[in-house]
């Protein structure tokens with residue numbers, strides 16, 4: 393499998409936030425979910441790898457080529473969906489499209505019309521009058537209309553109703569069927585990824601906490617529920633996080649066999665992506681408290 397994007401040692405600082413040594417890679421034929429809570433650094437990472445904000449250090453290679461040297465050629469091959477879209481509000485979608493489409497060497501008027509119809513968008517409607525969801529659908533239409541080899545989307549599902557969200561997931565699966573393509577999309581709505589993602593990358597406080605195959609991640613973690621009296625210093629350490637209530641505890645573990653050896657009368661469930669994400673975030677928060685003491 394060849395690499396579609398390689399990000400190595402990316403650093404970027406704002407006054408109160410930094411991306412620290414962000415490295416990851418995307419393989420072709422993979423849909424990768426870029427997950428993290430609000431303010432984790434998803435948008436900053438995406439904008440930085442696309443060269444929309446400057447970086448302090450790091451290398452970015454799309455399709456094996458350096459973004460600094462081949463920016464125009466590479467952007468021709470990337471379908472981009474950003475939250476603001478960068479559109480001119482006073483234009484209609486048709487007028488905006490006539491400005492954007494010549495920038496792409498493989499623009500397909502047929503694909504454009506198909507997606508505009510699929511999303512029930514009227515090309516004559518002014519951009520200023522589009523709802524948030526319609527704006528997102530228009531962005532998606534543009535990204536999907538120039539035979540891109542990689543789709544990079546920042547929170548594409550935010551503002552979309554559940555019907556359109558599931559339609560989008562189907563569109564992504566169809567897009568991948570062409571072969572040799574890749575999708576990278578950020579979201580904090582992890583349920584969107586359950587059906588479609590192959591890989592997951594978790595970012596928190598500007599650092600990558602894991603980059604893992606989704607199925608592997610779910611297979612190696614379990615949600616355990618049990619009685620608080622079974623929690624000792626030793627057993628607590630077997631969990632990424634623990635939530636205690638008056639009825640008992642629940643926690644995420646990646647050491648199930650040890651948990652089973654040391655704890656009895658427990659319920660073991662398959663975790664969701666969100667359970668695992670929160671487990672790692674809470675574990676990091678706990679570690680940060682310990683190291684800052």
Ligand SMILES: Nc1ncnc2c1ncn2[C@@H]1O[C@H](COP(=O)(O)OP(=O)(O)OP(=O)(O)O)[C@@H](O)[C@H]1O
Pocket residue numbers: 406407408409428429430431432433434435436437580
């Ligand atoms: N231009 C900027 N100047 C200063 N700080 C910024 C700027 N852009 C982003 N930040 C800060 O960087 C941090 C990460 O923001 P970012 O938008 O990358 O997070 P996110 O993971 O995309 O969040 P969300 O899910 O809420 O969109 C935030 O604390 C934000 O305030």
